[in-house]
Amino acid sequence: MNKCVFFVIALILKSNVDSAKILAVFPMTAPSHYFLGNALLRGLAEKGHDVTMISPFIENNPPKNGSYRDIVLTGFMENFQKLRKEINIFDMEKANPLFLIPLMVKLMLEMSENTLQHSNVQGLINSDEKFDVVIVEQFNNEAHKAFASHFKAPLILFSTIGASSWVNPLVGNSQPLAYVPEPLLSYSSEMTFNQRLINTIMYSIQQLCFHWYLVPQQNKLVKKYFPSNLELDDVLYNASIVLLNSHPSLNQPVPYVPNMIDVGGFHVQPVKKLPKDLQEFLANAKEGVIYFSLGSNIKSAEMPVEKREVFLKTFSKLKQKILWKWEDDVLPGQPSNVKLGKWLPQQDILAHPNIKLFITHGGLLSTTETVYHGVPVLAIPFAGDQKLNALRTVNQGYGLSLGYRDVTEETLSEKINELLTNPKYREMAKSKSKSFHDRLVKPMDMAIYWVEYVIRHGGAQHLRVASLDLPLYKYFLLDVIVSLLIIILVVLVVVYIIIKKLLCFISKKKIQKEKIN
Known part of the structure; x- marks a missing residue:
């Protein structure tokens, strides 16, 4: 018990770093997304850091410690209200998940561009400000990762729904389709054959759409709105860590690579007195x-x-x-x-x-x-x-x-x-x-520790898995599989030739023996 207490104290004390400048990009108009980003940024500010948050919302009660600054995406909420009137949320239950993929891609492309072209954001991009780390909400807004490249800072991703196909490929994390369902499908880990088939199709369509359409379009936004000659590929697979709004007691246990960190529940505040x-x-x-x-x-x-x-x-x-x-x-x-x-x-x-x-x-x-x-x-x-x-x-x-x-x-x-x-x-x-x-460290302390860890270790590249740098043929061992198949085929051919010659030899001997008799 004393060892555990000592470890917790050491972990918290070790997480202290000098005041850092942190930029966070949470452009979603959904209040629930903002609540998570705001809670994280408040926690970092209260630790004495200088935080800047790009979002459609305003923090009316900033923390007393550190520094908290809003770069407000004015007009976003008004556009969101118009969109809400066009989409009847009470009919969404009947929507086919396959049709939601192109809708999400369209909306996220619009949101990504509207964020980058906003005058308040352009003012930041064209400033001479420096940041020690950039935190970006991961939600098909790939162009926003270029903030990290632009400011020459490590990139941290934040996933509001935990590990999924929307974040796993970006850090080289595996996603066994046999028991890990797509987020838009209401399947359990124990899927029937039909469900596994649909899950595989859904995943494949989502990945094709991501790589062949979304990423090229997002790369165009990077080139259009950032003054430097940036390429999205330089940062797309280069996140230092991913903070996941999940926990095994709540979410399905799935494989994680070392730079995926569970911080689910970090936004929950101490109980306050009710009105x-x-x-x-x-x-x-x-x-x-x-x-x-x-x-x-x-x-x-x-x-x-x-x-x-x-x-x-x-x-x-x-x-x-x-x-x-x-x-x-x-x-x-x-x-x-x-x-x-x-x-x-x-x-x-x-x-x-x-x-x-x-x-x-x-x-x-x-x-x-x-x-x-x-x-x-x-x-x-x-x-x-x-x-x-x-x-x-x-x-x-x-x-x-x-x-x-x-x-x-x-x-x-x-x-x-x-x-x-x-x-x-x-x-x-x-x-x-x-x-x-039942956790060794509170989730907010965990989130702050890992953000500061990335800053202390200059991006913590040692957490990055090698699979991100492998071409597909190496990752899936296609060259090894082909080589083994060739070897097996050669062996089978050799065995076939030997057996054929042996049978011919035996047949000749038999014929000769019959002639003698």
Whole structure:
């Protein structure tokens, strides 16, 4: 025990470096992506570093230590709101995952260019500033990696969904398709033949699209918006480390190369005191409270009336109170046991002992927070990795899943009652929470340590695996396989000739013997 304590103290003390200048690029308009980037940058600033964050959001309460600067992508959120009106998120559940690949590529190319051509970003690119490390969110925005080359700084990638085909090839990590599903597919690790076939096709299409279309297009953006004569290939496979928003207790255990670091849960903050009205609502609920939120991107207030009525009628029959994240001023037909909130402190709510169930869209942040606090889940997924997260929730035994199209009074009531009355879900949720917390080092300390490690070791190239420099024929041992096949073929031919000659010899002897007789 004393050795463990000494190791933790030594690790934390060793992570201290002089104040470094850190640039982070988190251009996604989804608040959940920003929450992760902001939490990491705040943690680094509080350690005394000078951080600069490119994003569509503004930090209104910067940390007191270090230095925190925003380079705001003005106009991004307005464009995002227009896009949201064009895409009905409640219909996304029916979308074919194969059709999502070209849509994502199109949107990410637009986002990448809009970021690089933004006047605020161009001002930074054409400045004489220096940075010690560049952190880029990995989300098909490959051109943004050129910030590292431009500023002659090591590159750190951040993956919001953990290890996947979107990041594995960039660091030479293997992805066995037999048991590692694509993020957009709602498959478990135990896939049927058809699922393995679809998984292989999905992966192949995604990789072809990435290498033959996305990367060349992103390289054009690098040449267009960076003044130096940069090539995307110089940095594309040169990330020092990848910080993964994952943990084996929450995500599927998969192979990792040495520079892939799990920091899932680092964004979870210490529990704060709830506002008076919420505290009283939760404390006075004798039968407990069900918390209902569809996250930051999906608005319950935009739900079709027929589905909204299903939730209202189901909730009105429950003896538990309902705390509902509702983005409008009024909820028509609001039952007496339902309390609304346009914005709710989710982490602090989930930490309250009177929360009996969390009804969620299955986003990774919400899933992480409910596991952190040990609360059972009813996941109603819509798009992205939500279906995969929901499936893991069911497979790991701390919740149930219900497709949005399948939501009726009967199905919703059945799932809720099962989760509330069967103690196995809460017991498993508490067990998962215990596993999630059982770490040698807190995830935020781990993230900070590895960022500073990269700075201390000038990019930490010793963590980079050799497979990144191998041509495909060497990586897949094609030359070895061909050589072995040739050797086997030669041996078979020689054996065939020897046997043929031997048989001929025996046949001649036999004929001669017959003549003599």
